[in-house]
Amino acid sequence: MARIHRRKLLQLSGAGAVAAKAGGIASILATARAPAYAQTASVHWLRWNDFVPASDALLRKEIAPEAEKALGIKLNIETINGNDLQARTTSAIQSGTGPDVICGLNNWPQLYGESVANVDDIVEEIGKAQGGFYEESRVVANNGEKWLGVPWCVLGAMIVYRKSWLAEQGASSFPATWEEYRAVGKKLKAAGHPIGQTLGHTFGDAPTFTYPYLWSWGGKEVEADGKTVVLNSKGAIDSVKFMADFWKEALDEGGLAWDDTSNNRAFLSGTICATLNGASIYLLAKSKPDTYLDDKGKPMFEDMAHSPLPKGPGGQFGYHLPMTNMLMGYSKNQKAAKEFLRWITSKEIYGRWFNSQQGYSVGATTVWEEDPLWKKDPVMLPFRGAARAGRFPGYAGPADRKAAEGLSKYLITDMYAKAVQGTPAEEAVKWADAEFKSIHAA
Amino acid sequence: MAVTSYALSEPRAGASQRGALTRTLEDERWLALVLLLPTLVLLGLFIAYPFVKGVELSVTDTKVGVAGNFVGLSNFLALANDSIFRTAVWNTCVYTVVTTVFKLALGLWLALLLNRHFRGKALTRAFILLPFIIPTVLSTFAWKWMFDPTFSVINWSLFRLGLIHGRINWLGEPGLALISVIIVNVWRGVPFYAISLLAGLQTISPELHEAAAIDGARAWHRFWHVTWPLLLPVTMVVVLFSVIQTFSDFQLVYVLTGGGPANSTQLFATYAYQIGVGTGLLSQGAAISLAMFPVLLLVVIVQLLYIRRVETL
Numbered sequence: 001m002a003r004i005h006r007r008k009l010l011q012l013s014g015a016g017a018v019a020a021k022a023g024g025i026a027s028i029l030a031t032a033r034a035p036a037y038a039q040t041a042s043v044h045w046l047r048w049n050d051f052v053p054a055s056d057a058l059l060r061k062e063i064a065p066e067a068e069k070a071l072g073i074k075l076n077i078e079t080i081n082g083n084d085l086q087a088r089t090t091s092a093i094q095s096g097t098g099p100d101v102i103c104g105l106n107n108w109p110q111l112y113g114e115s116v117a118n119v120d121d122i123v124e125e126i127g128k129a130q131g132g133f134y135e136e137s138r139v140v141a142n143n144g145e146k147w148l149g150v151p152w153c154v155l156g157a158m159i160v161y162r163k164s165w166l167a168e169q170g171a172s173s174f175p176a177t178w179e180e181y182r183a184v185g186k187k188l189k190a191a192g193h194p195i196g197q198t199l200g201h202t203f204g205d206a207p208t209f210t211y212p213y214l215w216s217w218g219g220k221e222v223e224a225d226g227k228t229v230v231l232n233s234k235g236a237i238d239s240v241k242f243m244a245d246f247w248k249e250a251l252d253e254g255g256l257a258w259d260d261t262s263n264n265r266a267f268l269s270g271t272i273c274a275t276l277n278g279a280s281i282y283l284l285a286k287s288k289p290d291t292y293l294d295d296k297g298k299p300m301f302e303d304m305a306h307s308p309l310p311k312g313p314g315g316q317f318g319y320h321l322p323m324t325n326m327l328m329g330y331s332k333n334q335k336a337a338k339e340f341l342r343w344i345t346s347k348e349i350y351g352r353w354f355n356s357q358q359g360y361s362v363g364a365t366t367v368w369e370e371d372p373l374w375k376k377d378p379v380m381l382p383f384r385g386a387a388r389a390g391r392f393p394g395y396a397g398p399a400d401r402k403a404a405e406g407l408s409k410y411l412i413t414d415m416y417a418k419a420v421q422g423t424p425a426e427e428a429v430k431w432a433d434a435e436f437k438s439i440h441a442a
Numbered sequence: 443m444a445v446t447s448y449a450l451s452e453p454r455a456g457a458s459q460r461g462a463l464t465r466t467l468e469d470e471r472w473l474a475l476v477l478l479l480p481t482l483v484l485l486g487l488f489i490a491y492p493f494v495k496g497v498e499l500s501v502t503d504t505k506v507g508v509a510g511n512f513v514g515l516s517n518f519l520a521l522a523n524d525s526i527f528r529t530a531v532w533n534t535c536v537y538t539v540v541t542t543v544f545k546l547a548l549g550l551w552l553a554l555l556l557n558r559h560f561r562g563k564a565l566t567r568a569f570i571l572l573p574f575i576i577p578t579v580l581s582t583f584a585w586k587w588m589f590d591p592t593f594s595v596i597n598w599s600l601f602r603l604g605l606i607h608g609r610i611n612w613l614g615e616p617g618l619a620l621i622s623v624i625i626v627n628v629w630r631g632v633p634f635y636a637i638s639l640l641a642g643l644q645t646i647s648p649e650l651h652e653a654a655a656i657d658g659a660r661a662w663h664r665f666w667h668v669t670w671p672l673l674l675p676v677t678m679v680v681v682l683f684s685v686i687q688t689f690s691d692f693q694l695v696y697v698l699t700g701g702g703p704a705n706s707t708q709l710f711a712t713y714a715y716q717i718g719v720g721t722g723l724l725s726q727g728a729a730i731s732l733a734m735f736p737v738l739l740l741v742v743i744v745q746l747l748y749i750r751r752v753e754t755l
Contacts, residue, residue, distance in 0.1 A: 087719050093507045094724075111722045115507030200614075201700030254591025256703040257613030266592050329507075401505075401722065408720030409526065410702065417704040421616060431525065438523060 041336035042074035043067075045325075046089075046099035048082035051280045055356040063349065071343055073336045083203070092328065100331040101341065105203075106407065107140040107392060107399040109148035109324050116148050117327040117334060122342045123147040130347060130365035136390035137364040139399045141324045149324035150341050151364030153357075156320050156386035157208040158306040160267065160281050161274035164294070165193050174307035178216070178242065181310045185250025188273045195251045196272030198258035199417040204321065205260050206413045209276045209309070211319045211393050214239055214412055216312030221406060221436055226397030229440055232433035235314055240416060240425035247420040256417060268292050268300070276309065278321075279360045279383060306382040308389065320390045322364070359383045405439050499728035506722035517729035527730065529705045530713040533620060534734075537709060538688045541627045545684060546677070548628065549635020554665075556636065557643045567637070574633040582697040585626045589613050589698070613699055616706030623695055623707050627688065635680055642676030643669070675752050682745045689738055710734050 050056045059077050067075040078099065080088060085105065092098025093115045109116060123141075127133050133141075137151035161174060169188055175181040185195045198205050214220070218235030222228055247253065252272055255263075263275040268285060275281075282304050285292040289299035308318060325345075327337050343349060347367070354363055355373055359380035362368055364387075374384045393412070394403025406412070415432035419425055467473045500517055504510030521527045556567055573581060588595050589612035600606045612622045646669060654664045692711035695701060701708035701716065710730060718727020 090506050090719050090722065112507055199703060201702030252592070254609065254611055254614050256615070257589070257591050257611065257619065257699065259700070262590070262592070269592070271592050405717075405721040405723070408716055410705075414702070414704040417702065421704060435525065438520075442520065 040068075040072060040074050041333050042076055043101065043333055043337050043340045044076045044078065044099040045101045045103070045340075046078050046080070046085070047103040048085050048105075049079045051278060052283065052357050052360050055353060058353060058356045063344070063353070066349075067340060067343065071336070071339050073340060075340065093330070096330040098328065098330070100328060100333050100337040102326050102328060103152055104149065104324050104326050105321060107322075107394075107404055109141045109326055110143060110398075110400050111404055112326065113143055113148050115329050117329050117331070117338075118146055119150050119327055119338065119341065120147050122338060122345070123150055125342070126150065126345050127365065130363070131367035133364055134366065134387040134390060136320065136387055136392050137322050137324070139392050140322045143400075144398070149326040150345055152323045152325050152345070153354075153361040153364055154320045154322050154387040154390065155278050155361045156359075156383040157205075157276055157278060157318060158308060158382050158386065159274050159276050160279075160304055160306055162193070162294070162303050163305050164303050165191075165273045174305070175310055178213075178246070178310045178312050182242075182246045182250055185246070185274075189250050189252075193271075193273040196255060196258075196263045196266050196275040197251055198255050198260075198263060199247075199413055199420065200256055200258050201410050201413070202259040204278075205258070205263060205276060206410065207393065207407060208319045208321065210413045210416055211395075212309050212317040212391070213243070213312070213416075215317040215391060215395065216309065216314050217242070218312075218314030220396050221394060221403070221412075222397040222440065224396045226394070226400065226402070227440055229433060229436045231436055232429050236415075236429045237425050239312070240419045240428050243416045244419045244425065253420075256420070270295060270300075279306070279358070279380060282306065282379060283358055283360060301379075305379055308382060308386065316389060317391055318386055318389045319392065320362075320387055322390075322392070323361070324364075362387050402439050406436055409435065411435050496728045496732055499725050500732045502725050504725040506724055510725055513725075517726050518733065520726070521729060521733060526705050526708060526713060527733075530708045530710055530730075531733075533705075533707060534689060534709045536620065537624060537627070537691070538685060540624050541631065541688050542681060542685055544624075544628045545631040545635050546681060548632045549680075550639055550677075552632060552636035553639035553643055554669075556640050567640075570636055571633045573630050574637075578630065578693045579697055581630065582626060582694050585622075585629075586613075586698055589622055614703060616703060619699055619703060619707050623698055626694055626698065627691065630694070631684060631688070634684065638680045639673065639676065642673045646672045675749055678745055678749045678752070682742065682749075685741055685745075686738055689734060689741075 056077075056079055064075040064077055067073055082105070085102075086108070088098070089102050089104065089108065089112065092102070093112060104112070123133075124147075133151050134154060137154060141147055141149045141151050159174070165188060166174070166184060169184050169191065171180075171184045175184055181195075188194060197209055199210070200206060214236060217239035219231065219233055219239055221231055223230055252266065258266075263272065263277055264281050264284075266272045267275050267277075267281050282301060285299070285301035285304060289301060292300040294300045294303050308316060310316070325341055327334070327341060331337055344353075350363070351371070354361075354368055354371065359373060359377070360383075362383060369384050374381060392399040392403070393407045394400060397403065411432045415428045418428040418431065423431075467476065499510070501512060501514060502510030503513045503517075552570065556563070556570065560566075587593065591609065591611050591614055594610070594612065596612070597606065597610055600610070611618065613619045650668050650672075651664055654668050659667065690711050691709060692715065695707050695709050695712050696715070699707045701712045710733065714727045714730035717723050717730060
């Protein structure tokens with residue numbers, strides 16, 4: 001048997017490597033395509049931890065591998081707590097490095113308008129193919145000149161309530177007006193089942209209640225010019241006066257300290273009869289029928305229903321949390337990230353994510369109102385067209401940085417919180433009006 | 443031969459280099475500089491640079507992702523007309539003063555108890571440190587559940603004991619909310635005081651107490667005339683650190699109340715975060731943070747002067 005010495009082996013293997021390499025280059029030149037390993041760009045997508053865990057599982061287990069096959073990209077999905085998302089976005093922009101795509105909340109695309117890439121072509125294409133965007137999705141993601149992100153979804157906020165408890169107090173259907181809601185709420189509180197609502201510093205449930213409540217009384221922050229502050233109005237003062245009495249008569253007064261999870265716990269423990277929330281309370285009760293029971297020992301979800309906020313003298317409105325995928329300007333993977341956004345928001349792929357949400361969020365485009373999902377569970381039906389009545393803070397002005405400042409300072413929420421703590425209505429409105437004026441004067 | 447001469451010449455060159463270095467370092471000024479250099483680099487990177495950057499931001503109109511222009515002191519002037527900022531200033535001062543007084547009193551009391559000999563002393567000392575060891579966010583979440591308006595274990599216990607008949611809205615009433623965050627801060631801060639003061643107590647010679655006792659001094663007099671004067675320098679340093687930390691406290695209030703309800707627990711740091719990160723107005727957030735600086739500087743100067751005076755007595 002011929003012996004192969006160390007030197008010979010090195011020579012042979014070196015020649016082999018060179019031959020292989022030469023062959024590889026030749027084949028690359030022949031096909032005019034980069035080898036597969038060189039093509040694999042990676043796209044880093046930052047999102048919040050979804051309130052429907054099945055959706056995160058779908059993204060990780062099915063969508064990410066499919067993205068790799070369909071687009072030749074490595075999709076890195078990172079989910080973090082919703083409260084930490086904005087700090088992370090700020091640091092990414094300031095340092096010029098971080099996720100390629102960030103799924104932002106509210107009007108963040110307007111806040112970070114100078115730091116995002118243009119996605120006009122993708123958004124126009126999706127809007128045209130999917131029946132157009134809801135107004136709320138448009139105002140937060142479009143600055144009047146260009147799209148600052150690709151609208152992703154709208155998280156509906158509806159009142160979830162206990163049908164039997166309301167029926168016991170004579171309300172066979174959900175009260176249509178604030179007056180009726182207060183009347184039945186008074187009886188319910190006396191029976192030990194108050195209405196639950198936060199007026200604390202929490203980003204979801206507090207503003208999604210207080211802003212539409214203000215609008216329903218005809219109040220608003222500014223005129224359409226986005227400059228003239230008109231909060232100190234009869235509508236706003238009436239709304240604050242009503243709230244002060246409503247709070248004492250019908251609501252759980254612990255709500256001043258509640259965060260976004262407190263009302264979920266209070267409802268599921270049978271402490272409160274109704275609260276404004278996303279569909280998560282109902283979906284959780286439905287997924288665990290043996291855990292969440294009503295006072296008769298039956299699954300609680302069977303006694304639950306959803307309704308929009310009641311009407312006021314100024315109409316009926318909602319503020320549903322919009323989410324937008326922002327393609328960050330600092331990203332080195334612009335092309336791959338754009339292709340990914342076009343693909344993930346396409347009807348076929350997005351539809352799977354939309355269905356995994358079970359109605360917790362609705363699409364940013366109107367086409368999803370026709371999805372068969374809405375035929376599955378009538379209790380979820382009120383969410384279907386919720387986004388149509390949606391407005392965004394800053395109304396009637398644009399959803400710009402000044403609107404975000406009022407929102408993040410909790411001015412509208414605190415106006416009501418002050419009143420329920422004893423500040424006269426006129427004084428509370430005057431305080432908030434002055435704060436808005438100083439924001440708009442800057 | 444050449445090899446030999448090379449081998450001989452190298453140590454000579456090295457020796458001459460080392461000699462130059464040694465001679466330089468024999469000069470105490472250079473030696474001090476070299477020894478201080480790592481500290482200076484660390485302080486420069488992690489203290490001075492962020493501070494200078496903060497000052498630079500506060501005099502511009504920088505927003506997230508938008509480089510700012512110089513605007514002078516207008517961010518600070520705007521704060522003077524900001525009612526939420528005024529509330530935050532008042533809350534921060536009340537929060538710092540009240541918590542410091544309670545932490546000092548309870549910490550000193552605990553330190554005096556722990557300085558005695560009893561069975562299980564080491565274990566007790568370890569347990570005392572628990573609030574300080576647990577990450578603040580975790581322990582604050584536990585407190586948040588205890589103060590929960592619906593499921594408060596404190597309310598439940600008081601109700602069962604017959605001490606209350608209704609619910610105490612710990613974090614929902616403006617006055618009570620501030621008291622609640624003060625309670626949590628005191629709970630968390632007492633171990634730091636206790637252990638630091640205990641270390642100070644252990645440096646005091648027992649002979650001094652024995653001599654005072656022989657002279658007829660009672661316990662209170664021994665504490666007031668022997669223990670307290672000798673413990674004062676340590677106490678001042680502990681108070682200094684604590685005041686600085688409490689004045690810039692963030693996590694505790696952020697988790698418990700987010701500054702609410704209606705800004706009744708809003709502090710400098712939480713408001714700065716709300717403006718800087720929540721609204722993207724980095725320069726205004728920096729101005730709010732820096733508004734703390736003159737107050738803290740004054741506190742530090744007064745305390746350091748006092749410590750120097752005490753030490754030279």
